[in-house]
Amino acid sequence: MAENDLLSRDDWPAGQVLVQAATYNERENIAALIDAVLAAGPDLQLLIVDDDSPDGTGRFALDVAEREPRLHVLVRRGRRGLGSAILEGFMTARAHGFEVSVNMDADFSHDPADIPRLLAALDPAGGRPADIAIGSRRVAGGRTIGWPLSRHVASRLVCWFTRWVLWVPALDSSGGFRAVRLSTLDRIDREKFAQGYAFQEDFLWRVHRAGGRIVEVPITFTDRTRGSSKADFAETRRSIGELLHLARITWLGI
Ligand SMILES: Nc1nc2c(ncn2[C@@H]2O[C@H](COP(=O)(O)OP(=O)(O)OP(=O)(O)O)[C@@H](O)[C@H]2O)c(=O)[nH]1
Ligand SMILES: [Mg+2]
Known part of the structure; x- marks a missing residue:
């Protein structure tokens, strides 16, 4: 958190x-x-x-947080970037003693009702615990609704590259x-993450290289x-540059 940022109340319930x-x-x-995230589980808390x-998204959320103890809001000033926002969310979660973070987009492409299934995959009864459970469109039972062909192609290319060039x-x-x-964060270097959208692939790449276990749970993604x-x-150009940078480290070590 930086000096000019705004944060909702600091007395968070334990969770x-x-x-x-x-x-x-x-x-x-x-x-x-x-409403949907807080309804997905009585013990869930939400950080925006x-x-x-x-x-005015941040201002609105700050107002709601005044009367909803399970909602927390950080409004960052002078910084942008999906990756840097997620990383800052991780740090805030840890500072408040949380063990697990569930990351999602705010546009309902991800269904809050799927959160319990992701959590169950992290700690399956009688099974091996995982470090990351991905809500996945590409395993059996997963799908994407509403995308034009161009988005399917771009997304497939990125996933192919990450699988077969970055070996994730x-x-x-x-x-x-x-x-x-x-706790997975302790094993990886947090300074060097991609700051924009390529954070998603970058994070998996770092976790995998540090020996972390990744599992996938089918979801329906709706545009x-x-x-x-x-x-x-x-943003697209920046992400391509960041993925190529990871490829260079993977293959050349530099
Ligand atoms: N804090 C923060 N959030 C961002 C930034 N860029 C995007 N987001 C959020 O990240 C999530 C994903 O962004 P989207 O615009 O939905 O990206 P997308 O899913 O690839 O694109 P569409 O769903 O097609 O619009 C959304 O919740 C955005 O509001 C950013 O610079 N800072
Ligand atoms: Mg989206």
Whole structure:
């Protein structure tokens, strides 16, 4: 947290699982998202990491947090980037003693009702615990609704690259719906993460190289119906550069 940032109340209830959603101009989704996440489990708490959205998303969430003890809001000033927002959410979760973070987009592409299934996959009864459970469109039973062909192609290319060039054992490496065991962060270098959208692949790459275990749980991903995308050309170009950087380290060690 930086000096000019705004944070909702600091007296958080004790908890194990913190759901976090990074937001930028999600005013049309934020009210329903808060309700749906808090309804997904009585013990869940929610952190919104907003980058001072011009449409007032952060201000609105701060107001709701005044009367909802399970909602926390960090409004960052002077910083942007999905990856850096997620990383800051991880640090905030740890600082408040949480063991697991569930990351999701705020545009209802990820269904809050799937959160319990992701958590169950992290600690399956009688099975091997995992470090990350991905809400996956690419395992049996998973699917994507509402995307144009161009999005399918771009997403497949990125997932193929991550699987076969970066050697990350995951079929859906670009999605942002994940349960993450926070102790995993101790094993990886947090300074060097990609700051934008490539954070998603970058994070899996680092966790895998540190010996972390990744599992995938089928989800239905639905393209957003409200608000607009932030994944513009500049962001896409930056992400490609960051993925190529990881490929160089994977193959050349530099
Ligand atoms: N805090 C923060 N959140 C961001 C930033 N960029 C995007 N987000 C949020 O990250 C999530 C994913 O962004 P989206 O715009 O939905 O990206 P996408 O899913 O690839 O694109 P569409 O769903 O097609 O619009 C959403 O909750 C956004 O509000 C950012 O710079 N800072
Ligand atoms: Mg989206």
